[in-house]
Amino acid sequence: MNMNIILEALNKAIELVITTDESLFEILILSFKVSGISLLLSCLLGLPLGTLLAIKNFWGRNSVLILFNTMMGLPPVVVGLVVYLIVSRSGPLGWLGILYTPTAMIIAQMILITPIIVSLTAQIVEEISQEYKNLFTSLVVPAHKAIMAYLYDARYSILTVILAGFGRAISEVGAVIIVGGNIDHLTRVMTTTIALETSKGNLSLALALGIILLFIALITNFLLITIKMNAKRHMYV
Amino acid sequence: MLNGTCMYKKDKTSQKKITPIVADNLSVSFGSVNILNKINFKIHDKDITAVIGPNGAGKSILLQTINGLTNIQKGKITFNSFLHSDDIRKKQALVFQNPTLLRRNVLSNMEFIANIYKNIDKNIIQNSLVRCGLGGYDQKSARLLSGGEKQRLSLARALLTKPSILLLDEPTANLDPFSLKLIEDIILEENKKGTCIILTTHDMAQAKRLATNIIFMNKGEVIEQKNSKTFFNKPETNEALKYIKGEILL
Numbered sequence: 001m002n003m004n005i006i007l008e009a010l011n012k013a014i015e016l017v018i019t020t021d022e023s024l025f026e027i028l029i030l031s032f033k034v035s036g037i038s039l040l041l042s043c044l045l046g047l048p049l050g051t052l053l054a055i056k057n058f059w060g061r062n063s064v065l066i067l068f069n070t071m072m073g074l075p076p077v078v079v080g081l082v083v084y085l086i087v088s089r090s091g092p093l094g095w096l097g098i099l100y101t102p103t104a105m106i107i108a109q110m111i112l113i114t115p116i117i118v119s120l121t122a123q124i125v126e127e128i129s130q131e132y133k134n135l136f137t138s139l140v141v142p143a144h145k146a147i148m149a150y151l152y153d154a155r156y157s158i159l160t161v162i163l164a165g166f167g168r169a170i171s172e173v174g175a176v177i178i179v180g181g182n183i184d185h186l187t188r189v190m191t192t193t194i195a196l197e198t199s200k201g202n203l204s205l206a207l208a209l210g211i212i213l214l215f216i217a218l219i220t221n222f223l224l225i226t227i228k229m230n231a232k233r234h235m236y237v
Numbered sequence: 238m239l240n241g242t243c244m245y246k247k248d249k250t251s252q253k254k255i256t257p258i259v260a261d262n263l264s265v266s267f268g269s270v271n272i273l274n275k276i277n278f279k280i281h282d283k284d285i286t287a288v289i290g291p292n293g294a295g296k297s298i299l300l301q302t303i304n305g306l307t308n309i310q311k312g313k314i315t316f317n318s319f320l321h322s323d324d325i326r327k328k329q330a331l332v333f334q335n336p337t338l339l340r341r342n343v344l345s346n347m348e349f350i351a352n353i354y355k356n357i358d359k360n361i362i363q364n365s366l367v368r369c370g371l372g373g374y375d376q377k378s379a380r381l382l383s384g385g386e387k388q389r390l391s392l393a394r395a396l397l398t399k400p401s402i403l404l405l406d407e408p409t410a411n412l413d414p415f416s417l418k419l420i421e422d423i424i425l426e427e428n429k430k431g432t433c434i435i436l437t438t439h440d441m442a443q444a445k446r447l448a449t450n451i452i453f454m455n456k457g458e459v460i461e462q463k464n465s466k467t468f469f470n471k472p473e474t475n476e477a478l479k480y481i482k483g484e485i486l487l
């Protein structure tokens with residue numbers, strides 16, 4: 001492949017972005033929808049669960065924590081495969097008919113990011129609850145007010161966890177391509193388009209999406225670092 | 238009628254006296270290590286008690302035990318013959334040797350207490366901050382304060398709840414002479430108002446200035462408890478004598 005083809009593709013890619021190409025934005029919006037909803041649901045599940053694991057001492061707690069820690073590194077393709085097997089027509093949840101729909105993609109992404117939210121939240125809340133333990137016992141702080149204080153005072157750290165979860169969801173391809181199938185106008189998201197269009201030789205769309213994805217990653221990381229630095233400056237972490 | 242009943246009950250608990258404090262063969266250990274060993278003492282409500290003794294003697298653990306933060310292995314400690322409870326703990330305030338401050342600004346650290354305890358308004362908060370020399374510090378991040386400022390904030394916070402027993406773990410260890418005087422005056426004022434004060438200190442001159450009652454500890458045991466004058470003039474044990482003279486205890 002010579003340099004010209006690449007430059008030409010790049011040119012076209014930039015054109016697609018500048019002219020707010022319709023199919024490109026359709027893909028972009030679906031990406032944000034799928035990742036956003038899975039992030040929201042993962043937070044609704046993961047933040048309370050992580051907090052509970054941090055402050056409640058019950059039998060088997062360490063095993064649960066180890067399990068979630070291990071699940072942080074789950075390979076997306078394996079998650080995709082497992083979700084596929086479960087929701088495919090012959091699978092146990094086949095009757096739902098959600099294979100190759102955004103719903104299946106959301107489920108797969110939730111399995112990928114919930115462990116991140118749970119593990120990191122548990123770590124953060126455990127640390128701050130240890131820090132406050134003696135003071136709160138001495139002051140006889142009621143349990144619900146103590147939990148509110150942990151979450152409020154660790155809000156910057158928790159926000160970075162949420163951003164990390166979003167970063168993983170939006171950039172992940174292995175799981176959503178298996179359960180979503182990259183169907184035009186239905187389940188095409190940025191990463192699956194990049195994967196398939198590149199293999200089909202349609203470089204300009206792939207490249208345009210690649211640029212946008214990089215940009216999103218950049219912004220996410222910029223936010224992460226800014227939040228962290230700002231909180232550190234005030235010793236709020 | 239209903240109201241009257243409620244008032245009566247409320248008054249009864251809120252006016253419950255929690256002094257004298259009596260330790261009876263009190264032992265505390267962490268794991269297998271004995272930290273406090275068969276301790277006996279009696280502290281009266283009008284007292285300012287200084288707990289003194291070398292590093293590692295168990296002074297901080299004793300204060301935490303009085304605040305109900307440790308597990309008592311043997312013996313007991315009673316407050317006006319009541320055993321420890323949340324009710325009693327709410328009437329005490331402990332200023333830790335290394336104060337824990339919330340990851341918030343100074344004002345929010347104070348407001349957090351107002352959120353838990355009743356009848357603490359803005360004026361009381363400001364008054365307490367000013368008393369401790371922290372007027373105008375409202376928006377400063379609490380954990381960015383200097384060591385001495387942190388200690389004073391911790392005391393200002395403790396004063397908010399108007400405790401009957403005030404436990405101060407080396408309250409002036411990091412203070413400049415001006416702040417030292419400020420805090421010592423607060424200690425005397427609070428005592429005059431009827432607060433029972435128990436503090437630890439390595440400053441013998443301070444113990445002489447403030448304390449009416451001395452508890453001398455070494456290696457987890459109470460070696461002597463005396464009225465302050467008697468203790469400094471005529472310590473009973475060799476250990477106390479050596480400690481006052483600044484010799485190393487083995």
Ligand SMILES: Nc1ncnc2c1ncn2[C@@H]1O[C@H](COP(=O)(O)OP(=O)(O)OP(=O)(O)O)[C@@H](O)[C@H]1O
Pocket residue numbers: 267270272290291292293294295296297298299334
């Ligand atoms: N959480 C803990 N677990 C085990 N041992 C502890 C713990 N806290 C304190 N100790 C031990 O208990 C002993 C008494 O500690 P304490 O902090 O009460 O000493 P102290 O008299 O306050 O000393 P200092 O003058 O240095 O403040 C020390 O030997 C210390 O190592």
Ligand SMILES: [Mg+2]
Pocket residue numbers: 296297298334406
């Ligand atoms: Mg100490």
